[in-house]
Amino acid sequence: MSSENGVTGEGAEGAPPEQLALIRESVRKAKVPRAKPRTWRGAALAKQLPVARVLVDKGVLHLDRYFDYAVPEELDADAQPGVRVRVRFGAGRGRVRDGRREGGGLIDGFLIERLAESDYSGPLAALAQVVSPERVLSEELLGLARAVADRYAGSLADVLQLAVPPRSARAEQRPSPAPLPPPGAPQAGSWGRYERGSAFLESLATGGAPRAVWNALPGPEWSEELARAVAATLSSGRGALVVVPDGRAVARVDAALTAVLGEGRHAVLTADAGPEKRYREWLAVRRGAVRAVVGTRAAMFAPVQDLGLVALWDDGDDSHSEPHAPQPHAREVLLLRAAQDKCAFLLGSWSCTVEAAQLVESGWAGPLVASREQVRAVAPLVRTVGDQDLARDEAARAARLPTLAWQAVREGLRHGPVLVQVPRRGYVPRMACGNCRAPARCRHCSGPLEGQESGAALKCGWCGREEPAWHCPECGGFRLRAQVVGARRTAEELGRAFPAVPVRTSGREHVLDTVPGAPALVVSTPGAEPVAEGGYAAALLLDGWAMLGRPDLRAGEDALRRWIAAAALVRGQGAGGTVVVVAEPTLRPVQALVRWDPVGHAVRELGERAELGFPPVSRMAAVSGTGEALAGFLSAVELPVEAEVLGPVPLPVTTGGGPRRVGAPPVGEQWERVLVRVPPGRGAALASALKAAQAARMAARGEGVVWVRVDPPDIG
DNA sequence: AGCACGCCGACT
């Protein structure tokens, strides 16, 4: 070890650390060249490993650089890897005031590791404070955070902000309960309904790391099935983590875990628990007192010790997408965790995303599915009402309520509650074929065509090219129509049509958890459907057009997922359960609903995405900023050679007032956006290029900010 | 981002 860089503990006999700055001050006055490293001669430093490598928590500024600090002797014991520290961080060589050296202000950081010496050639400042001896940042969590930062071209500090909850001293003071010994292996329960279900549980219980995409049968059993997978993993002596989309799902899995495991074996991590309780639960997990976790998306980082299983429910739900930078998706984070910890992976849903299908198609995960007979036995009968039916149906055109729907509701109400799903308001209409309703796409890059004012040319939402002579590649038609919105009124009319029956509503403001099994009309927006005791007798899914006409790539998948989520609450067709969907029966998502084949739908969708160069087969990133800032960024970034830049296109100007959209430019500023697309396998190269350019831009003080978003959710 | 350092023109 070199005494040149000082921090070797060699100078313990000299001046106290505060005087270091004075020493350096006099050195400077003596005009010794500054390049020569000076020593911390005289500082009372830790005798072993006197250097602390620290991640300074200061936004995007540093982009994953560590800074070395000297460890004063009195902090030696507490300054362990993983603790929160405070350090002085600021410009210049520091001023001297009252005999103390003062850099910038005190800022927070994490102690990453202790070293014998630093590779930094200047003098080291001392750690100012160890905030608490609790080692919150484990090596695994750091590795995961780093992988997530790389995947999303974000900074480590940003990811750690998502991964480590704010400290609460009171929560730290309390001792966590003593860990319980592993439970015995559970029964397979209803996992026997799936072809390889029992084998999957067996593998978990014997320490294996199976990976599966699980297409769950409709009905309420899924939460118990998840709980049994957790129990099997615990019985192997390992920990397990379950991430679900919302508080209602957490409550279901929580109850199932209590039923299967008993009290005290699992923690619940949700954002709405309040900071102290949340940190207390998190600490119990970190300390190894609790080995099983269920929670919403922030729990994806839960520091479960000796992780044996990560499980995710309903990855198509967009609440799995973290809104804070760098906006990681729970599915991708859990994929990274499964790879890093070599643990089992379970991705379950009633429906199926293209990403899930890709995991199976690529061979990374196996399918966990029930036989067609099983599906037919538990799924409701699905019927459709398309345009032709509506055209023939004069009464329906007036009331917008088709006869078939009317009959299904009336018949259903004789046997129990009937669910009516109405879409939420607020999606942008885009252009589709007026004849067959296929979305109108750009012939160059397959982006969505956006309608201008009537008469004006169509323009691509991705590359900005005009389309002067569009015709439909599906049916040859060349009439366009904007997709229409609006359905709440239909439900109100429905309520008036059945005056003897109570109408209950469940939506954003007021979400019902369950409804009794008595006849009632239950009007709900997607995602807010209450569970009915004994299942709904029937469900009516209104305005499929609105759902399918949504601008983004996932319109079909999303519509199917929402329909299936509602239909999964309906009794099986053997028990008379019926679903009526008002949508064209020739459309692919509608057919998939009728056949109850979400996996087949996702597989076909995946094939198409591969052909068109869409994610998740290729990877995309969106970069946005003012025209000037964007141009500057694009001229500086060294993209992988395969990368394709689409655009720029102007973004809609954010207007003041009303709810601010996440990811929208500052109010009143005209921003532009490009999409960058790379082929399979080049995602990491793309992310690293974008990150490097961002970092260089910060250092060079480039004009204006650009936002980088890997896996943009709204690509048309 | 702050903040100090440094290399140029007008002042006691």
Added chain:
DNA sequence: GTCGGCGTGCTC
């Protein structure tokens, strides 16, 4: 000579 303009670059 030296006080201080803001252009550059660093922060352990």
